[in-house]
Amino acid sequence: MKHSKMTLSAETMNLGFVKKVEQxxxxxxxxxxxxxxxxxxxxxxxxxxxxPNRIVRLLQLGQFERVLAGRSIWYCASCETCTTRCPNKVxxxxxxxALRKLSxxxxxxxxxxxxxxxxxxxxxxxxxxxxxxxxxxxAVFNLxxxxxxxxxxxxxSLFTKGKLKVFxxxxxxxxxxxxxxxxxxxxxxKGEAT
Amino acid sequence: MTPAKNILNYSYYPGCSLHxxxxxxxxxxxxxxxxxxxxxxxxxxxxxxxxxxxxxVDELLSLSLCAKNLELSNQVDGDLAVACAAxxxxxxxxxxxxxxxxxxxxxxxYALDAPLAxxxxxxxLLEILATDFGLDRLAAAVxxxxxxxxxxxxxxxxxxxxxxxxxxxxxxxxxxxxxxxxATGAETVSWSHRMECCGANFTLSRPGVVLKLSGEILASxxxxxxxxxxxxxxxxxxxxxxxQKEIEEASGRHYGMPVFYMTQLLALAAGVSTSKLGFGSMMxxxxxxxxxxxxx
Numbered sequence: 196m197k198h199s200k201m202t203l204s205a206e207t208m209n210l211g212f213v214k215k216v217e218q219x220x221x222x223x224x225x226x227x228x229x230x231x232x233x234x235x236x237x238x239x240x241x242x243x244x245x246x247p248n249r250i251v252r253l254l255q256l257g258q259f260e261r262v263l264a265g266r267s268i269w270y271c272a273s274c275e276t277c278t279t280r281c282p283n284k285v286x287x288x289x290x291x292x293a294l295r296k297l298s299x300x301x302x303x304x305x306x307x308x309x310x311x312x313x314x315x316x317x318x319x320x321x322x323x324x325x326x327x328x329x330x331x332x333x334a335v336f337n338l339x340x341x342x343x344x345x346x347x348x349x350x351x352s353l354f355t356k357g358k359l360k361v362f363x364x365x366x367x368x369x370x371x372x373x374x375x376x377x378x379x380x381x382x383x384x385k386g387e388a389t
Numbered sequence: 390m391t392p393a394k395n396i397l398n399y400s401y402y403p404g405c406s407l408h409x410x411x412x413x414x415x416x417x418x419x420x421x422x423x424x425x426x427x428x429x430x431x432x433x434x435x436x437x438x439x440x441x442x443x444x445x446v447d448e449l450l451s452l453s454l455c456a457k458n459l460e461l462s463n464q465v466d467g468d469l470a471v472a473c474a475a476x477x478x479x480x481x482x483x484x485x486x487x488x489x490x491x492x493x494x495x496x497x498x499y500a501l502d503a504p505l506a507x508x509x510x511x512x513x514l515l516e517i518l519a520t521d522f523g524l525d526r527l528a529a530a531v532x533x534x535x536x537x538x539x540x541x542x543x544x545x546x547x548x549x550x551x552x553x554x555x556x557x558x559x560x561x562x563x564x565x566x567x568x569x570x571x572a573t574g575a576e577t578v579s580w581s582h583r584m585e586c587c588g589a590n591f592t593l594s595r596p597g598v599v600l601k602l603s604g605e606i607l608a609s610x611x612x613x614x615x616x617x618x619x620x621x622x623x624x625x626x627x628x629x630x631x632x633q634k635e636i637e638e639a640s641g642r643h644y645g646m647p648v649f650y651m652t653q654l655l656a657l658a659a660g661v662s663t664s665k666l667g668f669g670s671m672m673x674x675x676x677x678x679x680x681x682x683x684x685x
Contacts, residue, residue: 219448221490238586238602270598273441274586275550279560288551292445299446313594314442321443321454325436327405336593346596349631353410356670358631360409368434375453378500388449388496 201258208257212297216254219293219389222286227251233277233287243267247277247287254290266307268294309340322376325366330359397521398428400465400509402458404476405437406623411473413667414623417652418472418514420661425522425530429470432462438479441590452493453500455483460506468510470517472652474622478547480511481554513548514652515565515621516557527572532660534574537682540654541615542566542577543606544584545625570619570651573658580613582606587628596632603628604636607644616678617647619654626650630672647675657684 201207213224227248234246245253245267253262262268268291277287299311313336320328337345353359366372382388399422407415422429435458443451459480462469471477484507487494498505518527544563552560561584567577587606588599606629610618620626630648637643653666663685668675679685 221486239598241601242598270595272546272586272589272591272598273445274546274589276546276586278551286551289448292448295445296447309594310591311446313590314445317440317442317590318446318450321437321439325434326408327437327440329405329409333593340594352672353631356672357412358410358670366434366436368436371457372436374502375457375500376450378502379447379449379453379496382449382496382499387499 201256201261203256209259210257212259213254213257215297216290216293219296220286220289222289223283224251224254224285224290226283227255227281227285228283230282232280232282233285236276236280238274238276239270239272242270247271247291250294251285251287251290262294263298263302268298269307269310271295312336312340322373323365324363325369325372326363328360328363330361331363396428397467397517399430399467399470399512399517400462401429401431401470402435402438402462402476402480403431404471404473404623407472410627411623411650413670414472414626414650414652417650417656417661417666420665421652421656421659424656424659424661425527427517427522428467430465430467432458432465432469435461438476440475440479444479444482449493449496449500451479452483452486453497455480456487456497456505456507457501459483459509459511460501460503462509463506468512468517468521470512470514472514472621474513474545474547475624477511477513478555481556483507484511485554513555513557513621515548515569518569518655519565524568524572527569527655531573531658533658533684535570535654535658535682535684536574536576538575538654538678538684539578539614539616540570540575541580541610541613541618542570542583543610543618543620543625543629545620545622546584546586546589548621549584566619566621566651570654573655575654575658578610578613578615580609580615582609585609587625589624589628592624592628592632596635599628599632600636600639603632604640604642607633607636607646608640608642610646611644615646616682617649617675619649619651621651633673645673647671647673647678649675 231248234248244265271291275288403415439451439454549560549563558565588602591598
């Protein structure tokens, strides 16, 4: 990735954004002293423009546009290796969750955020059925992402192996599940939850 | 040994995959527990734990779904037995996060519209077998020793991370899987990638990630001299087993490495009929390996 020159001043540093990330993630961003252990152990490092420790450094400098641009935040696998190894108890996996939420809320989907499309369909399935309907999840993802034939060749053998459950019943308590979703939305409307 | 140990009884949260793509994990878990005379009773009306996607998108929803499952689990006696590493992790994370954060506790109670009931101990099958049942009794229950079978125990991410949450074993150097399968006489190999990520839920959105990460895991198990890999997570299983042929095609390397759920191997050793172990559901067939080792 091309690195453009960074000028730091009150105008170019968005420190309110850092506070938002800390509040959402429940983790300090400021405690990081750049030892780099998170990036050394990150299995997804090779897919990211910014390694995890640089993400934190850019956050400390209020450079949220650089953090949210590109693919880095969308390629975190939530494996928790960084959180486990941080000597300063910076919960980087939770910070990545917070960044994805802030990015999606502010900018909507991008070409890099396919994983979040899959995640959202996964959650829609819970709201509709209660339990995950794997076959529908894969089919709807392919439809919505325009990758119609992805894993098409796996279908017949999964079916033969009994791994594709074609029919799926809704939970008996689906009303209670819907209520959880709508009450969370209500909390957010009232400004009582982020 | 206390008499109470002879009447172990658990409530059971199978999780979504165990009713679908990982049904062999469910069948072999039930078969194993029956053979060991451990009670296992499914929680009625349980719902999806939200897994990784829920907390990636909405932490409050993730905590609420798990809190609802913990509430539902109180309908059945006994600590909550969980097979899937991801469900186990999410349920434990929820107990931890809500114990330490009053504001979130209030929000989740509001979402559930009920007082929170989060106290039921959540235990992974490994913990039940190693600690509650005990390795000596497990070894004594073996009818078909797995001697000569070289097993690479694969922990993946969520059985031990983040620290302080799963409380299953050391978060960097665990041994519980090796100890449990070792009780059957199986040989466990030493290998480098037992705690590396398999690519997880990128299997749906970016399968290329899985081909790289899971490919490295298969290569490492092969280097370690393993005959097979043992897992405790349906997503890891899908990535290592279902995608193994694609990984071979992409890398030009042949593995032919059967990937077992831990309970398939344990139930085999405990003498459960092979018709109940779901070997036919595995994409990489273990039949020739098990025949070669005299286990089929």
